[in-house]
Amino acid sequence: MPELPEVETTRRGLAPHVEGRRVTGVVLRRVDLRWPIPPEVSVLLPGQRIRGIYRRAKYLLLDTAAGSALLHLGMSGNLRVVPPVTPVRAHDHVDIALDNGQLLRFHDPRRFGCLLWQAPGQTHSLLAGLGPEPLEAGFDGDYLFARSRGRSSAVKTFLMDQAVVVGVGNIYAAEALFMAGISPLRAAGKISRERYAALAAASQQVLQQAIERGGTTLRDFIAPDGARGYFEQELQVYGRAGAPCPRCGRALKHALIGQRASVWCGHCQR
C-alpha cells in the first residue's frame, strides 16, 4: 500500500490527535508482524507523552522521552484514530490508547508491517542505510547521476532502491519515469546528467501532487480519519497496461522489471 505520499498523509492525519498526548495503555493482539513487536513497546511506551510524530522514508516515528515507536505499514497496513468503543476487526493488531480517550489502531492484514523501538539518541539499524528524502535538499539530478554510475540494473529498480532515494515505490516510480520520458528498462548507469535532472524533478512533482491529493487508494490505503486518497485519478500509467498512452495514444506496454509489474509507453519513454 504505502509509498511516501501515503505515509506522509498518515503522519499529517495523525499529528493533531497524537502530538502532546500521553499514552495510557498499549494492547497487543498479535506481536508476530514482520518482526516481533519488542517488549519496550508495552513496557516503556505507556505513560509517555508523545512529543511529535515524524516520518523518515516510509517509516513513522512516535517520539517520546523514553524512545520512539517505529512503525512501517508494509504493503497493507494503516493507522487510524478511533473511539475506544470501536469494534475490533480481524487484523487489528495493536491499539495505543491516548489520554484524550481515543485509540491509535494499527491494522495490517498481510503483516508485512512492523512496530519496533528506537532508543533515545540512537538510529535504528533499519534507518541507517537509507538514502536522502526526495523532497528535501540533497536530492537532485546530479545526485542521481553520481549514484548511478557503474550500475547496470534498470533505472526503475534503481529509483525504487531505498538506499538511493527513499519513499519511491512501484506506483510513483512508474509515474515519475513517464513524466520524465525515460524507459524504465534503461540501464541506470547509462542515463545522462540532464535526463536525471528531469527524473529528479518529475519524482518530486509526482510525490508532491500525490501528497496534496491525500495519496493513492487502490485497495487498503486509508487515512487516519477514514478518508481515501484521490491521486488514483491522476495516475497516467500505473495500472493502465494496454490502455492508450495519455500523451500519444499508443497502447501502454507492461512487463515485470525486478519482479515488479511495470507499465510504460514505448514511444514516449526512451
Added chain:
DNA sequence: CTCTTAACCTGGACGC
C-alpha cells in the same frame, strides 16, 4: 559492492 531470487502473509479477482 552489485545484482537476482526467494520469502514473508492474507485477501480479492478471476477462470473453470
Added chain:
DNA sequence: TGCGTCCAGGTTAAGA
C-alpha cells in the same frame, strides 16, 4: 457455489 491460481502499494536475507 467451490476450488485452484495469480496478483498486490514493501523489504530483507541469502546466494552468485
